[in-house]
Amino acid sequence: MNIQTIANRLKMNFIFLQQEYGFQDVSSVIDKDFCIIKMQNNTTGIALHFERRDYTLFVYLYRLIDGKMVEDKIPVSAELPLNSIELQYIIQLREDSNDNTNIKSQTSKSLDELMQDVAANLKKYADDVLKGNFEAFSEVDSIAKKRRLEWQNS
DSSP states (O other), X not given: OOHHHHHHHHHHHTTHHHHHHOOEEEEEEEOSSEEEEEEEOSSEEEEEEEETTTXXXXXXXXXXXXXXXXXXXXXXXXSSOOSEEEHHHHHHHHHTSSXXXXXXXXXXXXXXXXXXXXXXXXXXXHHHHHTTOXXXXXXXXXXXXXXXXXXXXX
């Protein structure tokens, strides 16, 4: 399956963002090995990253700055809060456990099942963030930042 088809399927599986939360397309990057689809509403941005090699879908949630999705500065600063947080950190916070057996897995059987599972997790665990409540960002910022700093310094 080519990456453009995958991008189209991402848009279909995440159409609820437009219908239920007022998201609009911002940009798309389509490459032979990955695609990134960015959307935003009045308060929140979202980036859907699909990587063909690892067959993974990452969802990054953004707190808008002056109405725009702003990437975190590199290198990441220990003093500045992150503008974007990966959905998995919010899921772990909400599950309040390292045992995430109840979380729909990315080891789904098909691409559509993977996308549907991630979409279900997004609705279940980040509904408030999609509506502009970023309290969860404050709670997971130090964990997410620690991981990014470890990656950055490796």
